[in-house]
Amino acid sequence: MESALLKNLLTGAGSSSQFIGGLVVALLYVVIGLLGAIGSILVVRRIFQGRWEQIFWASFLVVIAAFYLSFAAYFGASTQAWQTEVVVVVAFLFCGVGGLFFRPVIAVGYVMHGLWDLSHSLSGSSLAGLSLTAIPLGYDIFCSTFDFVVAGYLTISDTKWHEPGKLDFSFWRHSQ
Secondary structure: OOOOHHHHHHHOOOOHHHHHHHHHHHHHHHHHHHHHHHHHHHHHHHHEEOHHHHHHHHHHHHHHHHHHHHHHHHOOOOHHHHHHHHHHHHHHHHHHHHHOOOHHHHHHHHHHHHHHHHHHHHHOOEEOOEEOOOOOOOHHHHHHHHHHHHHHHHHHOOOOOOOOOEEOOOHHHOOO
16 A cells, blocks of 8 residues: 555655645645535534434444445455454444434544544554555545544534434525
8 A cells, every 4th residue: 555645744755846745735635624524514503403413423423434444345455454444433333322322422433533534544554453444545634624623513512412303404495
């Protein structure tokens, strides 16, 4: 597996022009992750209200964790990498389920997922003896940015998740 973008930037691999180009690409992924998270938060708050928002964020954590299974399939990961990724997806499933009862568990789950994203690029194909699957270029930077912003939102959100949920799929038809 070739070194990931973030690892190359941190180790200074390549020429100075490669470093500048890589830095621009990395900043682009950070901006896309930031804007994606902000947009998602704004739309999710309008569609999923009360308890439904909590259910959405808990479920979405599990879905984004499962992306690693698609990467394992696409990149032809080893059996050991598949085992690692499945165990980690199950761990995030537990975070999602726990988050249905205690909001901070979801926020911690998103922080852990962001760290998991970064660990794929910084450690290569092995982390503490565990085999990891390859990921697309820049995915680690994009997804960790998204995860950290969502975790921050979940930490400071004033949404009353204890209230009954309400779905509003046509939120754009009326102003608030």
